[in-house]
Amino acid sequence: MKFAISLAALAAALVLAPAPALAAEGHDAHHAAAPAAAADAYSEGTVKKVDKAAGKLTISHGPLAKLDMPPMTMVFRAADAAMLDKVKAGDKIRFVADRVDGVFTVTALEVAQ
Structure with missing residues (x-):
């Protein structure tokens, strides 16, 4: 009870x-x-090169916390080819990078104000 x-x-x-x-x-x-x-999720960087034929961007970037990377310059695949038309070498950008099928890929991008 x-x-x-x-x-x-x-x-x-x-x-x-x-x-x-x-x-x-x-x-x-x-x-x-x-x-x-x-x-x-956005990181800051500067576009160093746009390779439309290969679908890639070379970006000098600050730390990428999501990928546990220090600042460096590296090549990323563009998730969407239309991103490559938005930028040119020398542009300051904000972007989201991730590993997509094992490849470092820019999944979102905007030109910094």
Whole structure:
């Protein structure tokens, strides 16, 4: 009997307990954090070369935290050939790089303001 009373008390406490703080933040708080996380994925760099025939960009970049890379100059494949039309050698850019099928690839790119 003692066990049944304790179990009932626990169940009542769980039902009557306030919702977790995360739930209290609401749906909008989740969306506010999403763009910030996406912005953190961008790195800065300078286009050194555009090779449209090969579908590649040579970029001198700062640290790439997502790939655990220090600053360097390297060649990336462009995920979309249209990216290559947006930039030219000397352009300052913001970009997202990732490993796609084992190849370092620029998956998003914008000319820096």
